[in-house]
Amino acid sequence: MSNKMKKKLTPVQQEYQAFAKEREPARPVAVNSLRAFLVGGAICVIGQGISSYFLWNFNFTEKTVGNPTVAVLILIAVILTATGIYDHIAQWAGAGSAVPVTGFANSIASAAIEHRSEGFVLGVGGNMFKLAGAVIIYGVFAAFVIALLKSIITMLGGV
Amino acid sequence: MLHGHQTWIFKNKPAIISSSVVGGPFEAKGPLADDFDLLHGDLYIGQDSYEKAERKMLEEACEDAIKKAGYKKEDIQFFLSGDLLNQIISSSFTARTLGVPYLGLFGACSSSMESMALGSLLIDSGAAEKILCGAVSHNATVEKQFRYPTEYGAQKPPTAQWTVTAAGVGILSTKGSGPRVTSATIGKVVDMGLSDPFNMGGAMAPAAVDTITAHFRDLNISASEYDLIATGDLGKVGHQIAADLFKKHKIDMPEDIFTDCGLMIYSDDMSVFSGGSGCGCSAAVTYGHILKRIKQRELKKVLIVATGALLSPLSYQQKESIPCIAHAVSIEYDH
Incomplete structure (x- = not known):
């Protein structure tokens, strides 16, 4: 908690929070990190396998193989979400299943399933990007800023 | 009757003459499964949304409690209930089904005892003789409303809790026996x-x-x-x-x-x-x-x-x- 927040608390609240904190089990950060590493890595290995399969069997190049690979990973993630398996994997894996493209697919598919009961337009359409929207907005914005920086550096005679 | 600062003593001692508890599939696997009157194997309970399923559980519990007491719906004078959904729709829509005078309560998870305390007060004061009170919650509706979509893969910390899918109601009355x-x-x-x-x-x-x-x-x-x-x-x-x-x-x-x-x-x-x-x-x-x-x-x-x-x-x-x-x-x- 930031110091600014702490200042607003009364001494009684601060005392209780310290008291409660001692009795709360902490998030197992080390174990979670290891699991995230394993599962995130495993998803990447699966992605590499799919890429290699497409490269060997179809007319793809290193540059073009990315799209079908991501599409297959998304499809797998959506099927696992729809069958109610993905959230169980995620509880175990944490960031390992949230950071790769499968996590992004899961955030969209889960929101779409969740809001199906409110109809296709306001329900599914309006809520599908409830979680993913933030990723898109800040992803696009970050890409824009980086591209701008790169252009400026190039213009100034940089790399 | 007020006693001290914030406590009521009920001189008439309202009895809980009947009660009913309906639960979901996860509760059916728990150690208290035998204490439920009705358990459902499916989170949807045959409805097309989780919100309707939550309402259905409360309706079933109310109907069962009324039946057990040997009453008809019309015999219930007031229905006091609360839940966690926006505008407490589960309770209000159940009240629509029951068609009895209704007071909707919101005390979050304390609604169960808020309704029992207020019901007992109404009976003790002579404002009613038969009151149906209770509360309901559903895991998926609460997740949807307060947290993330049910199928979203977010890792929960060890301090998180699991919302119970269940409805519990009781009929309070001055006549009849019971706790x-x-x-x-x-x-x-x-x-x-x-x-x-x-x-x-x-x-x-x-x-x-x-x-x-x-x-x-x-x-x-x-x-x-x-x-x-x-x-x-x-x-x-x-x-x-x-x-x-x-x-x-x-x-x-x-x-x-x-x-x-x-x-x-x-x-x-x-x-x-x-x-x-x-x-x-x-x-x-x-x-x-x-x-x-x-x-x-x-x-x-x-x-x-x-x-x-x-x-x-x-x-x-x-x-x-x-x-x-x-x-x-x-x-x-x-x-």
């Missing part, structure tokens, strides 16, 4: 500045301690008066904090009688993090398991302290802390 409601203490809102919605137990524990302390003070009694003191849904984390708070304040609270409904409804091997939560948790455990034990004479006098976190998804996103409340109801059976 009797003798007193109730209405809690005040306690906010210790905690703002993590994945640690409700830690936020609610001080409210439970405050209400229990007020109950003892108002009635000039101690914990030894009771065979069981059960908080609503503090979970492992909140229960430990509450127990230690009693020690800190030098209030005697024997470990063998102090428990939590959120710890009773699921077994240790079920992955529910800190324990159960939701209005359905204290409602189902009280109207099912605890009343059964009272009737079997295992318990003579119990205090149920339903705890509620009065936050909304909006207040949480605006970085507000979580105000909490607890209401205590004392139930006893004079055999």
